[in-house]
Amino acid sequence: MAWNEPNNNDPWKQQQKRNNANDLSKKVNDFFDKSSFLSWIIFLAVVLFFIVINNFYTVKEAEEAVVLRFGKFSHIEMPGLHWKIPLVDKVTKVDVQIVQSTKSVGSMLTEDENVVNVEMEVQYKISDPRNYLYNMVDPDTSLTQATDSALRYVIGHTKMDDVLTNGREQVRQSTEELLKSIISQYDMGISIVNVNFLPARAPDQVKAAFDDAIAAQEDEQRFKREAEAYRNEVVPKAEGQAKRILEEAEGYSRKVVAKAEGDVARFERVLPEYNAAPQITKRRIFLETMENVYGNSAKVIISADRNGASPLMYMPVDKLIDSINKSNSGENRNGGKK
Structure with missing residues (x-):
């Protein structure tokens, strides 16, 4: 085989292919390693976020919250929004306004x-x-x-x-x-x-007797209230009548005393005249007295002598006229004729 003919079994090319495959695998592994780390960070951030959010709590207007920190009393929270430390704080809400x-x-x-x-x-x-x-x-x-x-x-x-x-x-x-x-x-x-x-x-065995006793005591209180009401009605009237009688008596006393004082003053004025002319003064007083007595009488009987023989009835003309006038006035009021 010539050197320039293609040969898939060339050891140099096979080694180069293997190196390229290893580099690609390394890059892929590196990429996934980095992605896994980032995922863990995101996961932890999400968990932390939910932990923070879930540990907020609200205390209502009628409540107070007792906070324990590591099992020991820490403080009391008033109404509002609060946050507790996870796994450290324990919160117990108590209604302080309900009866x-x-x-x-x-x-x-x-x-x-x-x-x-x-x-x-x-x-x-x-x-x-x-x-x-x-x-x-x-x-x-x-x-x-x-x-x-x-x-x-x-x-x-x-x-x-x-x-x-x-x-x-x-x-x-x-x-x-x-x-x-x-x-x-x-x-x-x-x-x-x-x-x-x-x-x-009272116990059922004696309830009837005690009911009677209670009824009697209630009647006693009612009678007392009625008597007190009667007293409050009668006493003021009696006090008013007593006060009126006392005032009338006081007025009568003042009138009698004033009249007596007037009589005394008049007598003291007459006394010098009497000392100067006793007979004339006596006669004048007698005539004034008789005039007063006869003036208030409808008829007068006069004895002709001292032995009371041949009495004479004297009818004062002025009194007779007054009687006639009064009689005529009465008839006019009753619708009669004169």
Whole structure:
């Protein structure tokens, strides 16, 4: 075979082909190595992005969030948008505005050794989320137990009549004060909003008798209110009448005193005249007195002598005319003729 004839079995060409194939394979491997590294970077970036996005959280207006960092209390977040460190922070949201309630129900012994069925409802809110979550294992149950204890203590120091009737408000106030003092010692993170003491009941065996007793006490209170209303109506009238009588008496007293003072003053004016001319003064006073007496009389009977014989009736003309005029005026008012 000549050297210039094509020969596929040329060892030099075969070596060159192998070298070219190796270079291409190397380039391909390098390309894929670089692409894999870039893919890992993109993948890690995407994962990190989702981790960051998923650890944002929102605290609502009525909530507060307690944040634990490595299992230890860190801080409290107020309402708004916040972010927590993944795998480091633990967030617990607590509603601090909702009003919750618990009840204490049971048969309890009173001070006078009677049994009553009582029920009390306590309304409360969470005032400190940290203490509420981590100071007590179960603060709601603890509050119920504290309510039951406070109520039993107050009922045990109160008579049955007071528990069933007009002492209920005092029982409620005493229980509320005692309950607040109990929970303040344990830092439950709870604040009492209201305490409602529902009407107590006697045991079924004696319920009818106690209903009669309660009805009698209610009647007593009603009669007292009616009597008080009657008193409030009568007393002011009596006081007004008494005041009017006193004022009339005072006016009469002033009139009588003034008249007496006037008589005294008139007598003091007449006294000098009497001392100067006693007979003339006596006669003038007599005539004035008789004129006053006769002027107020419709008719006068005059005795002719001292022994009362031949009496004479005297009819004053002016009085007679006045009587006629009054009679005619009456007839005119009644529609008659003169």
